[in-house]
Amino acid sequence: MQDVLFVTYHIRSTAQEIAARAEGVALEQSVELPRPAVRDPHIVENILGRVETIELLDDDLYEVVIRLARTTTGDDPAQWLNMLFGNTSLQSDVLLVDVTMPDAMLPAFAGPQVGSAGLRALVDGYDRPLTCTALKPQGLPSAQLAAFCKTFALAGIDFIKDDHGLADQAYSPFAERAALCQAAVAEANAETGRHVRYVPNLLGGPRAMAEQARICRDLGVAVVMIEPMLVGLPVMHELVADGLGMAVMAHPAFAGALRIAPELLYGKIFRLFGADAVIYPNYGGRFSYSQQTCADLAANLRRPWGPIKDALPVPAGGMQVDRVQEMIDFYGDDTILLIGGSLYMAGDALFERSRTFTENVQKGGDR
């Protein structure tokens, strides 16, 4: 079975209709023709998607596994996505849930460049969760964002990322902001001896992103953020495959309700496409994933997977400093805890609250 993929979908249907509906998805995701129009025996044998199993999950919900030929993906990550869910993503009764493929296919994907071990080495942080915050709000001048950056760095937060809305706006142009923030972190590190990392947000068309990456490399930046659903998953993949040379933290902006299970999208696809760390909406925050979804997603990021390095989960979205212990209990140490807005609520006590955050994580990790 070196040359087939097994793709799992959840389909809402009646018992009467599920067999035909499953067959419809298999056709849609392979030949895009009505079955009677597929006459060539080579196509029927080697290209046509096949329904492998249909299992009743619930009232009107079925789990359907469809077998696709690896050759249809051309071993290209963009076309692989297309085969998994191109047209079927438009059909509201179908959820893309999972995919398994032969290990021999994994080298078609870049995967994380440095993985969890590399991220830990970059910030010299071991045997504890790592920490992260965001520079905000947009609208502040670069110097003010850099001042926040220094405060967070002095407090020992490992990764200080641009807010996902920081792009190349007039009030904090990318090149200026990146230079000032990187310098602010370097100053703080010189004072503390820590290895805090500033994480700029690469955003725009591919050319703009390539130029931003060049600026970052010149500044000695070690980790960048990318919003793959906004800029294009294949864009992130190509940057990594072409030797970006900086670790990638992926952000879920624009991921919407793509009807792809979060465990798959964030847990496997983002990882395959080159993310070393994956930000996603934590349970109980401003967004709406379940605890089980979050646990499965994190497990997918961390599990051994052929030559593909692991990646760290970054649960986020309205997290509070006082939930740190709960999050460590739930996620364990191989996690990056991201707290943004709730630090800023401290106003003039920004440093103190940031310090409490890092100390709580240190304590939690020491248990």
Place this chain on the structure above:
Amino acid sequence: MQDVLFVTYHIRSTAQEIAARAEGVALEQSVELPRPAVRDPHIVENILGRVETIELLDDDLYEVVIRLARTTTGDDPAQWLNMLFGNTSLQSDVLLVDVTMPDAMLPAFAGPQVGSAGLRALVDGYDRPLTCTALKPQGLPSAQLAAFCKTFALAGIDFIKDDHGLADQAYSPFAERAALCQAAVAEANAETGRHVRYVPNLLGGPRAMAEQARICRDLGVAVVMIEPMLVGLPVMHELVADGLGMAVMAHPAFAGALRIAPELLYGKIFRLFGADAVIYPNYGGRFSYSQQTCADLAANLRRPWGPIKDALPVPAGGMQVDRVQEMIDFYGDDTILLIGGSLYMAGDALFERSRTFTENVQKGGDR
């Protein structure tokens, strides 16, 4: 009001909670901070999103208009998308419905390169709907696809596009397929005196797509297909903005249930990002948009919009030859009718059924 955007969302909420929920979206889509953490008066005045209106639509559904500062978009198309729906796309109670912006901002977008007039000129087709079909199934060798291409071209179908699943697979590598199909169309055109156009599918990372575009230009291709949700909307935009020099037919693959109203996504966003023609699931086909949605979407593609050229709707998805008259009655002449699978059902009578398709369109357009 030169410097603000008005973004319309539909939000599911109770009467008690809608004001807070609307305010939450305004914060999420601008400063990403709790309101009390936003103290800087400049930010409050100039950056903070504001709830403009809240209107009850239905039981628990509200239409909310939020004002965003243009400066937050940096006049960059990718960041503009981010501002409209970056994080809020992750919140299942919110649908992005519409946006209005000052005309002065429109030049930030490439828009269609040739528009409807340019597409008509390319195929020398006037005063009637244009016609389109797809080369399929994948798995066939390039020569067989090129033979189909010639048959369709002889039958006078204006645009013969790659199926959206045709990428750079071993059985029909992009460069070989494009060359053979382009040659087949040229042969047919030499016989008939028509101006049928082959439309290859550009797919992959940005580098692969740039190389495919170069191959197409060298072959004299005039129209290409792009799947912007799969490869990245900003990638399509950059290709067009950088002078692609070939008209673009956009395909909806991977657009999923992004919780963006189809009228907006296909009718405005695809157009702004450079599509001259936009393929979308027609009502009554394999997918599930309403007639009203399809009519509004088509109207959005065609309406005058400052310097942004118009684009042609391409209703598709399981269309049949016998529905041609109905589609012409519904959509009128400024439309490209795309019929794929139902032509292939004719088997050995592929030419005859294709001919019936183009004749029906000619008759319908002649009424």
